[in-house]
Amino acid sequence: MRDYIHVVDLVDAHVSVLEYLTPSEVLLYNVGVGQGYSVRQFVEACRAATGRDIPVLEITEGRPGDYAEVYSDPSKIKRELGWSPRYTSLKESLGHAWSWQEKHPRGYDQA
Numbered sequence: 001m002r003d004y005i006h007v008v009d010l011v012d013a014h015v016s017v018l019e020y021l022t023p024s025e026v027l028l029y030n031v032g033v034g035q036g037y038s039v040r041q042f043v044e045a046c047r048a049a050t051g052r053d054i055p056v057l058e059i060t061e062g063r064p065g066d067y068a069e070v071y072s073d074p075s076k077i078k079r080e081l082g083w084s085p086r087y088t089s090l091k092e093s094l095g096h097a098w099s100w101q102e103k104h105p106r107g108y109d110q111a
Contacts, residue, residue: 008096016081
């Protein structure tokens with residue numbers, strides 16, 4: 001289980017913190033959606049966002065030493081700065097990424 005955040009939300013969180021900071025102050029926040037998704041859920045969301053079949057070649061157990069669940073608790077940044085993610089749907093976030101990729105198949109290199 002992993003927490004996936006839209007890049008726009010990540011940037012907005014950073015800007016919110018920078019606007020709140022005072023010189024030489026250090027602030028720590030968890031930034032994310034606050035919900036974990038399994039690899040299977042991620043693949044299904046990718047299929048839904050792209051409209052393409054994505055084959056799963058092998059299903060295995062997690063790697064030794066990996067945490068089973070890693071997701072944020074963004075309650076502190078919401079409480080202190082009023083920040084919360086706008087894009088909480090994994091399918092929507094992946095849809096934005098896929099749309100950008102389709103428009104820029106070579107990334108920023110258009111040569």
